[in-house]
Amino acid sequence: MNFFFSFLVLAEIFAVLALSTNLLLGVVGIFSVAQAAIMGIGAYTFAGLAIAGIPMPIALIAAIVLCGIINVIASLPSLRLAGDYFIITSFGIQLVATAVFINWSDVTGGATGLSGIPIVEIFGQKFVRAGPFLILSSIALGVVSLSFWLLMRAPYGRLLHAIRQDEIAVVAAGHRVLLAKVGVSAVSGMYAGVAGALYAAYIAFIDPASFDIHVSILAVTMVVVGGARTLAGSILGPLLLLAIPQLLALIDIPSTVVGPVRQLTYGALLIAFMLWRPQGIAGKSL
Amino acid sequence: MLYIQLLVDGLVTGCAVGLVALSFSYFYATTGIFHVAHAGIYTLSGYIALHFVKLGLPFVAALAIAIAVAAGVGAFIQVTLYARLEKRGASPLVKMIASIGVLTVLQNIVALTFTPNILQFDLPWRISLVHVFGIGLSIPQLILLIVSPLILFAMLAFSRWTPLGKRIRAVASNPELAETTQLHPERIFIYVIAIASGLVAVPAVLVGVDQAMQPYTSLLVLLTAIIAMIAGGIGSMGGAFVMSILLAVIQSVSVMLVSGRWSIALVFAVFIVFILWRPEGLFRRNFNRQI
Numbered sequence: 001m002n003f004f005f006s007f008l009v010l011a012e013i014f015a016v017l018a019l020s021t022n023l024l025l026g027v028v029g030i031f032s033v034a035q036a037a038i039m040g041i042g043a044y045t046f047a048g049l050a051i052a053g054i055p056m057p058i059a060l061i062a063a064i065v066l067c068g069i070i071n072v073i074a075s076l077p078s079l080r081l082a083g084d085y086f087i088i089t090s091f092g093i094q095l096v097a098t099a100v101f102i103n104w105s106d107v108t109g110g111a112t113g114l115s116g117i118p119i120v121e122i123f124g125q126k127f128v129r130a131g132p133f134l135i136l137s138s139i140a141l142g143v144v145s146l147s148f149w150l151l152m153r154a155p156y157g158r159l160l161h162a163i164r165q166d167e168i169a170v171v172a173a174g175h176r177v178l179l180a181k182v183g184v185s186a187v188s189g190m191y192a193g194v195a196g197a198l199y200a201a202y203i204a205f206i207d208p209a210s211f212d213i214h215v216s217i218l219a220v221t222m223v224v225v226g227g228a229r230t231l232a233g234s235i236l237g238p239l240l241l242l243a244i245p246q247l248l249a250l251i252d253i254p255s256t257v258v259g260p261v262r263q264l265t266y267g268a269l270l271i272a273f274m275l276w277r278p279q280g281i282a283g284k285s286l
Numbered sequence: 287m288l289y290i291q292l293l294v295d296g297l298v299t300g301c302a303v304g305l306v307a308l309s310f311s312y313f314y315a316t317t318g319i320f321h322v323a324h325a326g327i328y329t330l331s332g333y334i335a336l337h338f339v340k341l342g343l344p345f346v347a348a349l350a351i352a353i354a355v356a357a358g359v360g361a362f363i364q365v366t367l368y369a370r371l372e373k374r375g376a377s378p379l380v381k382m383i384a385s386i387g388v389l390t391v392l393q394n395i396v397a398l399t400f401t402p403n404i405l406q407f408d409l410p411w412r413i414s415l416v417h418v419f420g421i422g423l424s425i426p427q428l429i430l431l432i433v434s435p436l437i438l439f440a441m442l443a444f445s446r447w448t449p450l451g452k453r454i455r456a457v458a459s460n461p462e463l464a465e466t467t468q469l470h471p472e473r474i475f476i477y478v479i480a481i482a483s484g485l486v487a488v489p490a491v492l493v494g495v496d497q498a499m500q501p502y503t504s505l506l507v508l509l510t511a512i513i514a515m516i517a518g519g520i521g522s523m524g525g526a527f528v529m530s531i532l533l534a535v536i537q538s539v540s541v542m543l544v545s546g547r548w549s550i551a552l553v554f555a556v557f558i559v560f561i562l563w564r565p566e567g568l569f570r571r572n573f574n575r576q577i
Binding site for chain 2: 029031033077084085087088089091092093095096099100102103213217220224256257259260261263264266267268269270271274275278
């Protein structure tokens with residue numbers, strides 16, 4: 001049972017990350033392949049502060065705020081650059097972040113990562129096992145989902161959709177596109193911060209490989225497979241994609257090929273969905 | 287002396303990246319597809335050459351096979367994926383995500399058939415040094431230095447003077463007109479991707495021989511190449527090539543100032559500042575495709 005709960009916790013954490021990616025990629029149409037980097041910043045901030053003995057709620061808030069700010073900075077080039085140029089900047093941000101995680105070893109612990117992240121404790125109750133932690137991650141996903149759902153229904157959400165469809169028309173109608181994009185980048189960054197802090201708290205160990213380009217591409221795959229722009233899509237995607245490694249564990253294959261086989265499956269899924277179902281399982285067309 | 291050695295190292299890397307940039311640029315400027323899978327073809331062709339060298343074929347034959355396979359795989363991707371997506375009116379974003387999928391598939395096929403670990407060519411001459419004006423160069427490095435500019439000039443000549451080169455330029459500048467004047471853009475695209483993929487096999491194999499190979503490193507090479515392409519002005523093969531060399535030399539010489547571990551971060555930081563300041567690239571070119 002613990003095995004299943006553990007899968008659910010991870011799926012929920014990745015659902016938060018998928019929602020972060022979905023906001024940028026699906027809703028406003030800013031392609032981002034750097035959300036894992038932002039999540040990593042959240043995780044390292046949370047872990048570093050928690051290890052230093054700072055109370056966890058404060059560490060969580062610090063991670064969320066920092067990620068919001070950094071995601072806005074990271075998205076700034078997209079305000080000036082059209083489409084393909086920003087894709088490269090986004091790849092660049094991810095690679096630079098990974099380089100920082102590996103090389104700034106005083107803070108991040110370098111390639112070996114950070115371990116010894118304290119256990120979450122609320123009112124004397126320790127959240128060590130997956131079962132109790134599921135409550136925490138469910139609350140987090142619930143809050144993030146609710147905010148996403150409200151955002152999509154608010155006039156602001158409609159403005160975001162309009163920006164994706166015809167930016168020039170939105171400007172002509174007198175709306176402030178710049179402000180809207182900065183706002184949505186901040187929200188998306190905060191989601192990634194939540195995902196990062198949860199991840200660090202749950203796994204209790206983080207290293208640069210947990211937040212590299214493959215994880216960012218995984219987040220994009222989750223959004224694409226689940227379906228862009230919808231809440232259901234961002235929750236379905238992580239559940240399905242994280243189930244694949246579990247299924248692979250059932251088949252008897254050598255442990256060295258598990259990684260490549262999993263990646264291969266994700267790649268094939270990306271191609272298949274783009275070819276035959278670009279709107280994903282429960283989404284709208286990209 | 288150290289400076290000169292670093293300069294030459296940068297020059298060699300720049301030539302390799304330049305060929306990647308040139309080939310990516312050729313396909314991108316013609317079709318507007320952000321062909322990330324180009325990095326996958328880079329990886330694949332290196333390992334194909336390695337495989338045939340291991341089977342005992344002479345190096346030149348292995349290189350030729352790698353080029354042919356790369357061209358074939360490229361054409362296959364165009365026919366089975368990009369052409370279909372185009373027919374369905376897919377957005378550039380959808381095509382690029384599909385391309386990321388192809389990259390992932392190719393890299394992991396390589397990792398599964400060979401190994402995810404570092405592999406080296408079993409060629410005795412790969413490490414023997416040749417001294418030119420007191421600077422030590424390995425034979426693959428020397429070949430890269432000589433062959434890369436030749437390929438650049440050959441491509442420029444091909445594009446300017448041959449009938450196929452002219453047709454490709456016509457399709458690139460106006461696909462709708464090319465369609466109505468029976469130039470068959472969809473067929474041209476297959477030629478272009480085959481040429482680009484065959485070209486990218488050359489630096490892939492030579493760098494593989496010179497250093498070593500790993501399935502997942504090619505994306506970084508491609509990104510550096512794309513940065514050079516943007517900085518050089520999209521659509522200009524010469525610009526992409528020159529900028530690749532410039533970037534690689536800067537990266538190589540910067541080791542004197544900052545730790546080598548940070549040099550990638552440095553290049554990207556410089557790029558982001560540069561692109562915000564001058565989005566049209568160093569060499570102004572008319573490139574008004576909708577992106």
